[in-house]
Amino acid sequence: MSLALVANTPPMCWNASLAFRLRGDGLDGKSVTGNRTDLRLMESIKAGDAAALETLYARYARTVLGVCRRILGDPRDAEEAMLDAFAQIWEQGDRYDPGRASPLSYLMTVARSRAIDRARAVGRVGRWISDEDEGLLADLDRDDPAPAGPLSSLLSAESRGVVEAALGRLPADQREAVELAFFEGLSHREVADRLAAPLGTVKTRIRQGLIRLRDGLDPAAREGAP
Amino acid sequence: MSCAARRDALLLFASGLLDEAEAAELRAHLAGGCAACARHLGEARDVEAALALAAPGPEPLPALRAELLRRIDRVPRLAPRSRSRRSWRGFVPIALAAGLAALLAAPVGWLAAALHYEARSAERRAALAALQERQTALEQELAETRADHDEMDQEIGEIEAHSRIVESDLERAQRQVAMLTEPDLVTLDLRPTSPGSDARARVFWEWDDYYCYLHAEGLAAARAPQVYALWLDTERSGRILAGTFVPEGGRATLWVQLPRDIGRAQRAHVTLEPEAPGASPAGSIQLTSGASRPL
Numbered sequence: 001m002s003l004a005l006v007a008n009t010p011p012m013c014w015n016a017s018l019a020f021r022l023r024g025d026g027l028d029g030k031s032v033t034g035n036r037t038d039l040r041l042m043e044s045i046k047a048g049d050a051a052a053l054e055t056l057y058a059r060y061a062r063t064v065l066g067v068c069r070r071i072l073g074d075p076r077d078a079e080e081a082m083l084d085a086f087a088q089i090w091e092q093g094d095r096y097d098p099g100r101a102s103p104l105s106y107l108m109t110v111a112r113s114r115a116i117d118r119a120r121a122v123g124r125v126g127r128w129i130s131d132e133d134e135g136l137l138a139d140l141d142r143d144d145p146a147p148a149g150p151l152s153s154l155l156s157a158e159s160r161g162v163v164e165a166a167l168g169r170l171p172a173d174q175r176e177a178v179e180l181a182f183f184e185g186l187s188h189r190e191v192a193d194r195l196a197a198p199l200g201t202v203k204t205r206i207r208q209g210l211i212r213l214r215d216g217l218d219p220a221a222r223e224g225a226p
Numbered sequence: 227m228s229c230a231a232r233r234d235a236l237l238l239f240a241s242g243l244l245d246e247a248e249a250a251e252l253r254a255h256l257a258g259g260c261a262a263c264a265r266h267l268g269e270a271r272d273v274e275a276a277l278a279l280a281a282p283g284p285e286p287l288p289a290l291r292a293e294l295l296r297r298i299d300r301v302p303r304l305a306p307r308s309r310s311r312r313s314w315r316g317f318v319p320i321a322l323a324a325g326l327a328a329l330l331a332a333p334v335g336w337l338a339a340a341l342h343y344e345a346r347s348a349e350r351r352a353a354l355a356a357l358q359e360r361q362t363a364l365e366q367e368l369a370e371t372r373a374d375h376d377e378m379d380q381e382i383g384e385i386e387a388h389s390r391i392v393e394s395d396l397e398r399a400q401r402q403v404a405m406l407t408e409p410d411l412v413t414l415d416l417r418p419t420s421p422g423s424d425a426r427a428r429v430f431w432e433w434d435d436y437y438c439y440l441h442a443e444g445l446a447a448a449r450a451p452q453v454y455a456l457w458l459d460t461e462r463s464g465r466i467l468a469g470t471f472v473p474e475g476g477r478a479t480l481w482v483q484l485p486r487d488i489g490r491a492q493r494a495h496v497t498l499e500p501e502a503p504g505a506s507p508a509g510s511i512q513l514t515s516g517a518s519r520p521l
Binding site for chain 2: 078102
């Protein structure tokens with residue numbers, strides 16, 4: 001039912017030449033199509049279509065749960081935070097602006113905020129950013145928000161394989177450091193202890209790994225690469 | 227630091243991994259309104275979202291989807307918020323401030339215009355200067371009132387978020403109490419598989435709404451990413467995963483709503499999984515039960 005409702009919404013305009021450029025080993029046409037699906041779902045949610053929220057949940061519940069578990073640790077608290085996040089998407093659907101972030105980025109920002117709220121409520125100490133920085137990233141209430149970048153128009157559930165491939169192309173030491181920092185939520189110091197490597201080396205590996213990953217996902221950066 | 231270097235630093239900033247000195251420099255720079263760095267902040271947010279795609283959590287239990295639908299059915303959608311952060315909550319103080327400013331500014335503006343075109347005497351020029359000074363003071367007062375309102379709006383938002391959490395926890399506790407006082411509650415005692423273990427657990431369930439509650443004690447600590455998992459041997463679906471938990475001080479509880487198509491559960495087992503489990507157990511059985519019996 002959800003998909004049928006989504007299919008009835010008018011197609012959104014998009015740049016066909018962009019899709020052509022994206023062929024290759026980076027974010028591809030499938031990712032672009034997935035992003036369009038997400039945009040339609042957000043439009044339907046904004047209009048009060050609960051079936052669209054169910055579809056969004058089916059596409060991203062595991063991703064959101066992963067983020068919440070890394071922040072909260074406790075599986076039940078993570079489940080509650082995940083529900084909080086999707087409920088907020090429903091309640092405040094009108095606050096999403098497709099010109100400022102992809103649906104996935106928006107959902108991840110909301111999920112992280114709800115998980116941090118719950119972590120603070122249960123007294124869990126962890127690595128997360130300050131309220132001030134969270135506000136900068138959430139970008140929800142600014143009158144002059146930053147426009148969405150090229151990645152925003154490409155990210156979707158269909159991009160998972162592409163991101164995994166980009167991670168796989170990182171040098172092993174960078175990939176290991178990035179995965180510990182992001183997939184296990186460790187601080188620089190904790191990553192250094194885990195790898196028995198100097199702190200400075202670990203910082204460099206994570207920074208270089210993220211730069212390579214960003215450039216590996218961004219079609220414009222790949223085209224400009226030597 | 228150049229904006230090119232800031233672009234790289236923003237990748238760490240978005241994840242809370244940037245050193246405070248660099249983060250402070252970035253905040254100040256962003257506050258200065260650099261459009262390129264604002265774009266790159268969005269890009270960093272996208273990279274973090276992409277990483278989240280590559281590390282999904284376990285498949286959520288089916289009951290969570292039902293819980294989400296119940297929540298959105300119960301919670302009304304909020305009225306649309308304006309982009310200028312003037313929500314309904316702040317309408318009254320802002321309306322009062324705006325009304326005050328309008329009442330005072332309108333005659334000020336009219337008199338200023340009149341005096342500008344007609345004044346010839348020094349007295350009128352002095353009056354004009356005084357009125358302009360008054361207008362500036364009012365504008366400043368209005369700006370401060372709006373800033374106060376923004377701050378209060380943010381605090382209210384945080385309180386609302388916290389109250390949603392408390393409300394949700396309270397509702398869960400009420401349901402657990404209601405379930406444990408049901409007359410047709412069924413229970414299973416779980417015993418350790420290792421002879422030297424002091425671990426024990428009891429599973430309760432109530433078949434009207436298919437709620438299941440586990441209480442366990444004496445469990446060894448789970449070291450991340452290890453988790454304990456509760457498995458049920460059911461009539462129609464075979465062995466299913468009911469949920470996962472991490473004990474604190476050896477004690478743990480788990481409360482889940484089971485899918486209705488599984489039939490009754492006949493046996494229960496607790497395993498220690500090396501990581502978030504899939505469809506079948508990968509870890510060893512720590513506790514296991516006999517058959518169900520009425521209380």
